[in-house]
Amino acid sequence: MDLAFILIQLLNGLQYGLLLFLVSSGLTLVFGIMGIINLAHGSFYMVGAYLAWSLASMTGNLATAIAIAIPLTVVLGMALEKLLFRQLYTRDHLYQVLLTYGLILVFEELRSIIWGDDVHGVAVPALLNASIPLTENLSYPVYRLAISGVCLLLALALYLLIQKTRLGMMIRAGASNRDMVQSLGIDIKLIYTLVFAMGVALAAFAGMINAPLSSVTPNMGSHVLIICFVVVVIGGIGSVKGAMAASLMIGLAETFGQVLVPDFAGMIVYVLMAVVLVWRPEGLFGRK
């Protein structure tokens, strides 16, 4: 393998890492900040992908589809928080696991009833449907690069929102001491509803813009769920920065793992997780 190909693999790894960040950002928010173990995160990802597919085939345009779908998922998130999750904040984590596992089954069944069990594809938007030639026989799809750009923007926006805005301050305060924040006259319930809805919308958004790259299939959510938890755990609970670092690490490890040690590619991510947890049990950027 010459230098050019090593550089291309580096690009592959970073690009895949950014994709992982996008997919896990919603979970970082909900698990990291609200402390909810949300196993249904993958289901929201799937819902987003199916929404993108069905709306894009109706409107003929992915951008329009995303514009319509995001408000829908925000409403879905708010409704779920108000009806279900709100009851569980004071309970043990096990209740959350049970509820969100149940939600996986419910969403999977609803998906089957509404959209069926077929594999679907979403066309890459015409504007981005091109490839940049890198070597004599390899090109890089523009859409992948565009997604990387979106991921970076999203990461920046999340960081600014949580670290630099008043709302972010309230969210962080709520995460460390819910009762105190409430007694200071801040409507913590509303904030939690907003954060949860944002988490759902982020997961769904990831499914939407990822739909043209990965096909839209049943059970697609369960495949991303595990890797999302790995990202959050490695990165450190509650840290957007950590999630970004972890995503890039995993992206690079998987890419080079597949090429250099193909026989162990399946476990390399988990080895990485084990090593990080031994070294820093709270994760890379986690609070002690």
Next chain:
Amino acid sequence: MSQNDKDVFARRGFLKGTAAIAGATAVGTLLPSTVMAQQTKLKIGLMLPYTGTFAQLGVAITNGFKLAIDERGGKLAGREIEFVTVDDESNPAKAPENVNKLVQRDKVDVVIGTVHSGVVMGMAKVLKESGTLWINPNGGAGAMTGAMCAPNFFRTSFSNWQTTHALGKVLKAKGHKTAVFITWKYAAGEEMMEGFKEGFEKEGGKLVKELYTPFPQVEFQALLTEIASIKPDAVVAFFAGGGAAKFLKDYQAAGLKGKIPLYGSGFLTDGVLDAVGDAGEGVETTLHYADGLDTKKDKAFRLAYAKTFKLQPDVYAVQGYDAGQLLAAGLDAVKGNVADKAGVIKGMEAAKIDSPRGQWTLSKAHNPVQDMYLRKVVGKENKTMGVAWKALADPARGCKA
């Protein structure tokens, strides 16, 4: 007593009196077992996925199987049928428990199943012990008709090895000397890789690299870059379902399509062509079924299937249909007396199945000896380009039965 039971008695005039007086249960206890066997319904256990990723395959197989029975007036060798259904969820962990439900609880005469190779292996352990007749209408695990083979095990689909073995000849004919094989790292993928490697090397070709990605991961970018750097004459792939759709699209997006020709096991392009746009166009695969075979049997089957189920049949429906045909042949040989297991097995072994895919017979290890078609993706179809390998038999390595 149901209407159907009455019909059976009406045909068997000499029983009429007894039946009228004693009723069905009493008759059962009074008459010799062979006569009784012909009055009770034949119990068929369907163990297939009806939920999850493979749900549609389970439905297609069930439909095909029932079509074969419908064509025989809803009976096999004159016997009424009772179906017992278990959803195996494609979950290997539950396989022994599920198949035991059919064998122990329901005491079925024959088990039909299943799609997932892992579940197939779970079934094999239980059914080898119980000796229950078993027809597998899909799962291609080599061991079922290899190291684990048994007289009561039958398969109407394919072995994984079979689906790629003929590609060696195909690549050679196109003048390709080197190839790369890419698949998921799991049993089916590795068996298909072996099948191809053997066929290709026999023709003097060289498999320069085996590329694996963990199952069921669908991030192929790193391996596609690897392919571009190796520059083989051809790429051979096995993925299925959503993974296949994504692979075809990624192959095109990486600019490899048109530069390095892509081949594969037929499952790469089956059932995904609607999802991939033009990314599949021109990809050539081998499989035991294809679109546009244009035989009388195939046309009749497609028409009947579409009429009955309002769906287009696929390769899975054909495999289910043939499972029905094979069972019919076995039962015909013993006039419906399923208790004569050796007779049923003999009947199935001798059967020449007139399948929509073309005629086939069983190998010694009870796997189909069948023609493998070369197919090419044209529009939304896997058009047949002719037979890549006439009467291909699985080597059945390790089968001592």
